[in-house]
Amino acid sequence: MKHSSHKKDHQNEHKHHKDPNHEEHKHSGGHAEHHAHMAQDFLKRFWISIALTIPILIFSHMIQELLGLGTALQFTGDTYISFVLSSIVFFYGGWPFLKGLYDELKEPQPGMMTLIGVAITAAYVYSTLVVFGVEGQVFFWELATLVDIMLIGHYIEMKSVMSASRALEELAKLMPSEAHVVQEDGSTKDVPLEELQKEYKVLVKPGEKIPADGVVVNGKSSVNESLMTGESKPVSKKQGDEVIGGSINGEGSLTVEVNRTGEDSFLSQVIDLVRQAQESKSRTQDLANRAAFWLTIIALGAGALTFFAWTFFTTENFVFALERTVTVMVIACPHALGLAVPLVVAVSTSLAAQNGFLIRNRTAFEEARNLGAIIFDKTGTLTHGEFGVTDVLTFNGFDDKEQLLSLAGSLEQNSEHPIARGIVKATDGLMKVEEFNSITGKGIEGRVDGKQIKVVSPGYLREHNIDHPTEQYEQLSGQGKTVVFVIIDDHLQGAIALGDNIREDSREAIQSLHNMGIQCIMLTGDNQQTAAYVANELGLDDFFAEVLPEEKAAKIKEVQQRGLKVAMTGDGVNDAPALAQADVGIAIGAGSDVAVETGDIILTQSNPKDVASLIALAKATYKKMVQNLWWATGYNAFAIPLAAGVLYTYGIILSPALGAVLMSLSTVIVAINARFLKIER
Template identity: 55%
Template sequence: MNHSEMQDHHSPASHDHHAMMIRDFRKRFYTVLALTPPILFLSPMILHWMHIPFTFPGSDYLLLLLSTFVFLYGGRPFLSGWWDEMKDRNPGMMTLIGFAITVAYVYSAATVAGLKGMDFFWELDTLILIMLLGHWIEMKSVAGASRELELLVRLMPSDAHFIQDNGQVKEVRASTLAAGDRILVKPGEKIAADGVIAEGESFLNESMLTGESRPVHKTKGDKVIAAAINGNGVLKVSVTHSPADSYLSRVVQLVKDAQKARSRTQLLADTAARWLTIIALLAGMVTFTWWFIDGKGLAFAIERMVTVIVICCPHALGLAVPLVVAKSTALSAQNGLLIRNRTAFENARRITTLVFDKTGTLTIGKFEVVRYQSTLAAFTPEDIMRLAAALEKGSEHPIATGILKKVKDLDIAPGNAADVQALSGEGITGVVDGKKVAVVSPQSVTGLSAGKDHLQKINAGETLVYVVVNDQVAGFIALADQVRPESRDAIRTLHQNQIKTTLLTGDNKVVAEGVAKDLGMDNFFAEVLPHQKLEKIKELQGQGEFVAMTGDGVNDAPALAQADVGIAVGSGSDIAAETAGIVLVNSNPKDIVSLILFGKATYRKMIQNLLWATGYNVIALPLAAGVLYKQGILLSPAAGAVLMSLSTIVVAINAGLLKVKK
């Protein structure tokens, strides 16, 4: 098994292959185990130790026959692995094991043929037995480490209730659904495809997809994600993506890509494993030469060499990082933390400053109009709301949503707008009732009539937009956005981990200062346009900070790309934030904290595994070579195999203990 490709075991075919390999190792182990008692009973060394003078004509040939079967059948995975590594010119663990058991077998067979010396068939048998057991346990651990991703794949429902043009419902395979189809989702069922609710309302359980533990209330017009579990309501959903292009399918592919990615830590482990292979072969040869020259005999020298080579197998080292990668990436996806870039994820431990976008991350992102006023006699306050609503009708911006909601509550007809254009970072403009109208931010009106006066009258926590008619400020609308309850805890936890927090927003200084002070943040940048965010990130980096930037992945793309760690927040079902190394499904600031803490925990697991895998060899190699031989301490090849297998199991168990703290 090639551990560097361990992460590819996710498709149904590869899972079947992996399960077949586990069964194969189990079968070989039990077969060798059944032959072990007769091999031990026929071994002269064992009989000598037990003071049993048992022998019969041809016993040595029977011992050779049984041991040959064990070598060829039980040792076949290691011998074929050795051959594959030699063909690839990439010697590794299988090279060491294959070489060790071949030397042990050839020497022992030669003693039966007449070479003077004592065979160690029993050691060959126990060595192969323990190596088979170790690989069997290890492969089960590898399968367990990837099980979280397999569970994600299995979340997808296989059937759907397709609503035909005549209104009749037909049972179809979910895989046949296409964009534009309508499906019926009954209470307690899984949603078969991504879509938008056309009729009905319900609470959906999305915990396995987004990490959100509480059911989410969904009504007509809301987006739904395939595999989410419906509550008590009956829903009719208009499909927006086929199951193959669904959010869950893309998450699974994203996880696979991230697991295949080679981070610096993995490259370090691979390099260390290659060097350990070379060191093991050289150490084995030096050990053999030393003891043979020392006069301990050929059998003793070979036994020491075999023990050194076996005990130095870079098995645990080869698994140290891939097991943690498989576990961490799948666990992250289950908790709404989608890792696009492994290095960015591991670099989360180095973050010294975290830059937050305000709207929708630290705040709820749902603006409500708290006051509105006209500043020109020609317009009433209701006119100001009507003009603003006319421009904002097609926008999904939180401010637009707040204005449209207020207009609906006031029962004001918004009117129609023409030539509507978005002004990046400033607002929106168009033509309403033959007049040039704009809804813009405070910094856009400082040079216009009546703009500056109202700019000074913003209340803390408010966001102010101006309605400009024919280049004159006709009025203003003040909206308020509530701070998320989770934001304070998130900022507090970041400070406890020595991470400074900075607010970066296009909002005015009064609002930014109010939010930053309320949350206890270290710094804030206000009235920053999208293209200026990049410069602010550079400014912080120039001060020696290791900066993480949170943004929506679209307007903040340049800043996300510039940041040392880019985190796209609140992307929902849109996970195509190409510039971000990490995508968070929810906008909850606690998820950002979870990400950083989980990144640190993941890195700790990797380092713990690497230290164990290398430290074990530092201690075990001298013992295997026989440095304490005169003190009566000598490891047999079987004991070396036990220690090597134990180190692998420790690494696997340690990786399995990784958890996401929410």
């Protein structure tokens, strides 16, 4: 199965990582440092080249004529000075492109650098020959300005890539550098984070970052986990609760027993998943790479055809033919194309991580835009996954529902049964219980607030021939709910229904998905009655009930056979076969559970609304990619013929420098457009 193997690969990769604060920062910073170095190199070359370009422009006879200066600035040897300055610009400023030309031809994989390298080489070699005796016209100024524009364009590209990669650096910086380890005598000792081991107890003071994943063994506080899970509200933590390394402690001190460090930590998993997503190739990226290759072939072919046509079929001179050829190759450069998709991928991945979506499989993420159906696991996804009070009924003139719940909850506080825990959780202000007694198999009884209270099953009522409103009971039972009855001083006064409460977020999620034209289907092991009630409440299109875990994958296949692209949304552990069978597997899990999830996409919050947001992001991402591909290549349709000189007889012509400006403008537009990507909620 695709997911299990992916998970093994993922775990194997982790063996190469150590401390998240040091190693992860080093790995996540590796690409960023490389891009930063390249950006600084391009900027340095640009400033030196631009300084040399100014005198080149001044000494250019063509520029002098355009400005109406005549021969006022001309002197013997001025072309030799231009040659020397242009040589520095060509070899120093143009070095990244010349090296790129060599590397691409060595592959062989001609692309953007091939075009730039050929264009500036043709311009330099021809102008040099003219300086040393060949008849013609130099265009050193076109060469210099072309190199300048290419350098600043590449600098902008590097800066854009750096800003998109910065999310990994920020994640790596979340961990503190030291931890307060509690010694046997109760004192604390500050140790570097990489020395932390499992079962160490660490003290986390108010306002400090939690140094590792663990369990609270002492203290009570609220913890801000927003940077980890996307949950903006601080989460209350007490003894026995899990905490995530990198989250920020609130007002109280906590003693935490470490249970995950380094490669096993939640933050380490997140950083690795984000990096995998950013580096993974997508189908759209492959399309862009193929487009860039063919555009290069077309450009070189168009350049050769232009040179041949102007040289042999017109009266124009060789210099003009060469200038048209250079301009064609510059204008057709797939510079922006190489940036169009990767920038959107990087921005969407970072945006997803900030909102609690972790993309492990880019291809599946892109496939999410074509989904026709989403299958939800019921328990823990559409519902809370635990017993809770859904209805409180009162009978026989007793109409105080709060008092009924309080009396029942107070009695149930002595029981560990799931029903008892559900009632206690819904009760405010528990009272003292006296004379507590268990009624074997039928319920419990005791004295609360001076009253004799019994909380019993329907079987107890039948056994003692106690009348009860059967219509209301059957209605609640038909919804798959468990109903218990409350007897006060030997009088039946009410009933409490419990069930797996439907999340309010589920209703909004289903509505949003329906608005996108996506069918919503539920998968559950519960009986038909319970499933039908939940499906009806949420307005689901279909449901499968009484499904065993090993049967879930078959149900996914059944929906796929309807001709629909299917996503499966579940807890990622017991739903692994179904997640693997689905076209897109979406694992829902909260907090540190993310480390054991399996799926193409992981939602760190247990919020079904995020499924709709995720699909909206997938659609928006693809839309941005298509927009960028059009921006990167669309202008070639009219620019290449214009550069070749098809409108020359009408006085419309593009110079190499103007061609470079248009090409660089396309790059800037693509970079800016990618930054406008956002999640439509």
